[in-house]
Amino acid sequence: MSASAPRTPAGSARDRILDTAFRLFYAHGPRGVGVDTVIAESGVAKATLYKHFPRKDDLVLAYLDKVDQAWFGALCAAARNAGDDPRDQLVGMFDALVGACRREGYHGCAFINTAAESPTGGEVHARTVEHKTVVRAWVTDLARRAGAPEPELLARQLTLLLDGGLAGGVLDGDPALAEAAKRSARALVDAALA
Template sequence: MTPAASPAPAVRTAAVRTPAGQAKDKILATAFRLFYAHGLRAAGIDTIIAESGVAKATFYKYFPAKDDLILAYLEHVDGVWTGQLHAAAEAAGPDPAAQLVGLFDALSTACRRDGYRGCAFINAAAESASGTRVHERTVAHKQQILAWIRDLADQAGAADPDRLARGLALLLDGGLASGVLDADPAAAAVARATAAQLVAAALPTPPTDTHGDD
């Protein structure tokens, strides 16, 4: 008697990447590396196509214009950096005031990594004209970070949340710039200590900082 045929295995489409999906990933990974290392304008489309190993038609299928690729790059950077900031803030505990100081721990990780070249959004803003899609995306990112810090300042009970948030955002950008200008590992610690002073001065009750001596 012939044994019954085994049922065909289910196709797990969600677990298998299509060649097209892999091609897009290669383009984005290559663009991320070249844009950050060399700048948005210095990294040309032909170089990105050659180093990603995709066909030119495939590239333009996903990114009809170079700015489309730049925006995808910035979107990815936004997710990574915003995630690092939130993770650093949450690691400081539930107190919003402590989180305002703790978020500066993200500087230590960012500024010490190999190939660090500063804030990708500040770099992009310097290379893009005001009013363009790329420049507007850099502004939107900074506004989102500022709004988040302002919300934490408000929750912490700052007398002037807008002023505190602005000061901390400027300090954060300064720390990012210092990390590439002088490459001093102590810059992140100094920025954090300065943030603690700003927060303490802005609040009726200073925050409980359990990591200040790390």
Template sequence: MPERRTPAGSAQDRILDTAFRLFYAHGPRGVGVDTVIAESGVAKATLYKHFRRKDDLVLAYLDRVDQAWFGALRAAAREAGDDPRDQLVGMFDALTGACRRDGYRGCAFINTAAESPAGGPVHARTVEHKTVVRAWVTELARRAGAANPELLARQLTLLLDGGLASGVLDGDQAIAEAARQSARTLVDAALGVPGVG
């Protein structure tokens, strides 16, 4: 079947949109390149023109997931106000949004890391994402005045990851609110309860 003529960049977008949907639903390992080609409606040569190896396509998928998830975390933090203390808790509203999404399957980075060999470029990208998110949370904790911002960031990101996993395992949207309340407890313990003392 001949490929439809489309403006520059749109074939790549179709490939990425298709890969995003399929990889998130089934995991990158569970989806062959031929399936991405068939469902995106591009020729095999077109896919390989944009993505020389399947790993390149998986990395592009993870970049798109990173933009969406990290963007949602930062937006939720900003919506909580200007106080970094409130932002540390407010970022958990992104978890609420994620868990409510149709077809929610948990954290794409954790899912992909679980099926990728350690030391490879895909696994390294999953680790990089988690490191960057933790560094951002550490900076928020530092600005909030935490005595040990690295520890608080580690605790909060573990709670985020646990919430992402529990949201899919339990299928209970109350998980996100429980995670948010737990975040408030951790933040209050690390920074002191506002207005007390």
């Protein structure tokens, strides 16, 4: 085996493809990245990519699933770090936003960015709606456990804030933005539970 072309440089071919797609798609948007670029950067043959992801759309959907796991995971972790009180968790989850803003290459909400360049009513849209629904349901549950009289409303208000902070990140990942979102969250939670 030659050292210049190791068979599996880092994980399986599928993982390399998906990791590369994740990075490129997030930075430039799926439509801004050609399949050839993904192939070149992941060091994979074209046939291999099309074997694992028959259409480019399949790769985009896999990318969105990866984003979903990462973001929802970060949200849950941030809430858990805020302690046991659901009220604190509702505010603490905004630390996930603060962390995201600080990360190098932060570029806003992958779902909204992708949905913006995808045809309405397509699979990408459906997947995005699904993601947002799951997150909101989780927040609603948290709001209910915190004792909010209108948990659906509070959840909508908080996810709205979260989306606003995320979406604005396409322009600049100013952490002040995330901090403002967190302070808003505190005010809204206090107002709802007063």
